[in-house]
Amino acid sequence: MRAILVAALAALGFLVANTSQATAGDPIKVDIYKGEVATVNSYIFSNGKSQIVMDVQRATSEAKKLAATIKAKKLPLTHILISHGHPDHYIGMDWLLKEFPGAKVVVANKDIKQDIIGFSTWMESVGWLDAEPALKPKSVKNPDGFDYEKNISVLEGNTLEFDGGGALKLDTQYKPAESNHATTVYVGDLNGLFASDFAYNKVHLWMGTGVTDEHIRNWRDQLATFQKKYGSSNPTIYPGHGNPGDMSLFAELIKYIENFQRITANATSREMAITEMKKLYPDYGEADFLLKNSVDFHVHD
Ligand SMILES: [Zn+2]
Incomplete structure (x- = not known):
């Protein structure tokens, strides 16, 4: 009887271990890229198979260093998550998309997308984007501008899943x-x-x-x-x-x-x-x- 119980528990344990491995992936780790401009942080999450970066700096010069840091880890970058619509957290997205064409810029809801578009439109109107011309919004007047509408996807639900298992839990x-x-x-x-x-x-x-x-x-x-x-x-x-x-x-x-x-x-x-x-x-x-x-x-x- 005892032997059967031990065998059954072992089988159960094996199943549980296997299932969690299949769905959860490795534990999520984080590396911090600390920007010099405005002391803003970018958080590089990894599950050992792929990476997600949260917030991407106020200047393209910083985004270049951030991209090099992500590349050095030799894992694919799947998502660029922008936490909110302030430029110190999103200006770097143009450079990151160029460096990681397979990655997708995502936000947790449509309000944040509108905040980003609104902020960039305003910045352009007061000349603040002259230093970051690639981020000037695409328009009839500026057909080569950044296509915020197309480049920013709104997530459905409040999780952002990793390639290879595990997810970030978002709150808005x-x-x-x-x-x-x-x-x-x-x-x-x-x-x-x-x-x-x-x-x-x-x-x-x-x-x-x-x-x-x-x-x-x-x-x-x-x-x-x-x-x-x-x-x-x-x-x-x-x-x-x-x-x-x-x-x-x-x-x-x-x-x-x-x-x-x-x-x-x-x-x-x-x-x-x-x-x-x-x-x-x-x-x-x-x-x-x-x-x-x-x-x-x-x-x-
Ligand atoms: Zn900030």
Whole structure:
């Protein structure tokens, strides 16, 4: 009897092991490409058979280095996932598509696609794309421009599957905050939350044009929701900008937002608000761009 039971369990174990191997692939790993421009992160996921990259930098010069990093791993790149419609996360996609013609640019919903198109259209209108002419939108006037409509696919459902097994779990149920629409990714194999621009680590937060007082309150509330949701599993937090951190990052971000709200509400000049924020956060990066634009939008001289 015992022998039969052992044999049966062994057979069952074999079956379970085989099935999980067939469907789950190797555990998902991640490498971080840390951009120099705007300290923005690209996350290169792999299941040992193929790769998916999340966010692809603000400049083509950075995308070239990112592409070389991906190529060095000698695994096919299947997807370029853009987490939200801000240019520091998508400008590099033109170069990546040239380097990896088999890869597909994907976003989690049609709102994010529209955010990207809207942002690029606006950037072109103010001359910001003169430095990145390949990203100027395709139009009657500019037939050789970037075809956002054709090149960006909207995913169905909230998983992004790897070639060779396994998937990224995407979440988009968020109110407008740092961006109007955003995607986060949770990877169980890593116990890692890829928080996109809900999280910055030792980099000033973007609260510039478009990030209204209401959006800032939504952002703060969402950070508190993350604290509750992930408190017991204690994942590593992979931010959009800056180094990975632990759950204490959320408390630090909430404090930052509350300080920014108080200081900008009470400041009698932009200069005063910037001085006070810099005093509280002397080691935070991107003060000249991110902090300056955020204060300009929220303090009226
Ligand atoms: Zn960003």
